[in-house]
Amino acid sequence: MTILVVAEHDNQHLKAATRHVLAAAQAIGGEVHVLVAGQGCSTVAEAARTLPGVTCVKLAQGEALASAGAENMTDLVLGLAREYTHLLGAASAIGKNWMPRLAAKLDVAQISDIIRVDSPDTFTRPIYAGSIWATVRSVDPIKVITVRTTAFQAVAETGGAARLELVTGMTDSGLSRRTDLRLNILSRPELEAARVVVSGGRGLGSAERYRELLEPLADKLNAALGASRAAVDLGYVPNDYQVGQTGKVVAPDLYIAVGISGAIQHLAGMKTSRVIVAINKDPDAPIFAVADYGLVGDLNQVVPELTAVL
């Protein structure tokens, strides 16, 4: 049994998500290799070589891989896949984009968003916005899997000394080309990696109020900012702030939900946080059913008060 973990990175830094996926790979067992595919990403490969338990890092670099486009990533990994019993990536925007494409090319199922390894061929994953867990067994010779990173505790950053192998012969499918990239400039921790998340919903009322109230609170707590779908749809914050079934899944030590009702689609993205605080003026809001500490009140008063005493 040899497993290939596909590294999550931005061509400069190896993202923490990779270490969570590696934990899932180790739960399956067997030898583990890591693929670093991108452009100008040799520092990422160097970081991957020190990951504990990894025996080989494969580095594939080229213009065709610069933006991790689905077509080229698939063609690359297709060339490597037959050496492996399992191919694992993060259930991130990148992994969700290309891994199903790879699975179809291999004529195998893809297993999305696993939260538990039951055995090397059996996995548990949430369905119906996390209301239900399904345990499934794959009969395919190669298992293509995306991993919910919050469900597996990251392995350490160092301890290993993997050999480096270069992968060559990348081609460009010519099907797709990135013409623009607009990344939000973040002056605070990343949503998925933050220890504390402050999240706002429709109750904030406007983009200005979201900023005025939540940014100072997040600053005090060195927190990442998140949001409900309603807050994103209303334009309070960019799309990638969305936490939930169809947004990001987070599990920080502390999640503070401000003016969020707690729809099941939102809970799907945060209910495994260690401690949940809810601030809402409606005492019957469903968010209180999952909150460790609920504060019923007007967020316009409560949030500045909390920020002031922190």
Next chain:
Amino acid sequence: MKVLVPVKRVLDYNIKARPKADGSGVELTGLKMSMNPFDEIAMEAAIRLKESGQATEIIAVSCGALTCQDTLRTALALGADRAVLVETEVELQPLAVAKLLKALVIREQPGLVICGKQAIDDDSNQTGQMLAALLGWAQATFASRIELGEGSASITREIDGGLETLSIRLPAVITTDLRLNEPRYATLPNIMKAKKKPLESVTPDTLEVDVRPRLTLIKVSEPPARQGGIKVKDVAQLLDKLKNEAKVI
């Protein structure tokens, strides 16, 4: 250009799903079913392309039991020109759906397939990507803007960290994200008219597709419930709890 829109019949998003008592599956009997919300967005995108003269015909496809006809009638009422039901009692997984859709794409020759990004029942987020793979087409998932050109399209996608825009070759598969549009509702006159629109039935056999599942469902279960906590009376008590009880700040 024809546009093909796959629409899935799913448990309505307002209803909490529960496992059957024996853990063999999800309890759906007697519960309200609806079109997958992302497929409503896909339908809306297709309709707008037709309204602007960029699409000529919209074909809605649903794969599953006979009851998927309801979902197809909704698609017809929204604006699809005709519908195809791929009827089967087999529990379909994304790879099987992608193969069925591929067979229909070969028959219908659309210039574009617009899928939802994710079915809110299985939460797989796979079918569109798999279809693109099987056809050897370009894919643009999680679309929040679609602009068609000559032989290519410019698609803005929601990604981690922001937005990216791709130029993709047509024909292609696009999957919709929430911010692409706000779907319209079917009006009563259109619901009446939809009853007269063509709805064809085929089967996996006639399409020569093997739909046998690759994943065996061992069991479904309810996740461990999170214990609700307490209500604090004010900010001071909240701060105290966070510092001294939860020790998170």
